[in-house]
Amino acid sequence: MGACVEYEEQASLHAAGALEGEEATRFRSHLESCAACQAEVASTQALLGLVALPPQTAIEARAQEGLGARTLSAWRRDQARRWMGRRALGSLAAVAAVVALMLGPSALERLRAPRAVAPDTGRVAQTAAPGDDLDAETVAAFEAWAGLEPLDADALASLSDGEDELVDGDFDLGEAL
Numbered sequence: 001m002g003a004c005v006e007y008e009e010q011a012s013l014h015a016a017g018a019l020e021g022e023e024a025t026r027f028r029s030h031l032e033s034c035a036a037c038q039a040e041v042a043s044t045q046a047l048l049g050l051v052a053l054p055p056q057t058a059i060e061a062r063a064q065e066g067l068g069a070r071t072l073s074a075w076r077r078d079q080a081r082r083w084m085g086r087r088a089l090g091s092l093a094a095v096a097a098v099v100a101l102m103l104g105p106s107a108l109e110r111l112r113a114p115r116a117v118a119p120d121t122g123r124v125a126q127t128a129a130p131g132d133d134l135d136a137e138t139v140a141a142f143e144a145w146a147g148l149e150p151l152d153a154d155a156l157a158s159l160s161d162g163e164d165e166l167v168d169g170d171f172d173l174g175e176a177l
Helices: 005-016 021-033 035-051 058-065 067-112 136-146 153-160
Strands: none
Touching: 005 021, 005 035, 021 035, 058 067
């Protein structure tokens, strides 16, 4: 047996404690005279009592006190961290774009321009073998780096002819220097 058809919804709301105002007063006056609605309200209250949460402990109440503020604070920190990451990434992209705009035209010029042949300085360029890709400028830079005196063409020619004037014939490889 259920509640009266016109009071079914009000019976559920009254059992849950959600019925208010004039509607609650009207339903309570009906409830005094209707046994079916009284049984329905009692049944619904018993069912809701089974699924109700137990009362909060003191520890749970303390944990819940600042939950909203802590959650909002954590969310704001996370948003700020994400914003800083996006800002840093945007700044990095802007710097890369500026560098590309500054260096791009000169790099393109170098790629498009034909390579100029270094003028013959008379020092090493004559002795380079045809298969060598070293130019006089590179050799001069190496000599400057190594602290060597520039090689002259005669010394290089004598080394390439097989004359080893610089090596002593009595030198033993196992000898300590």
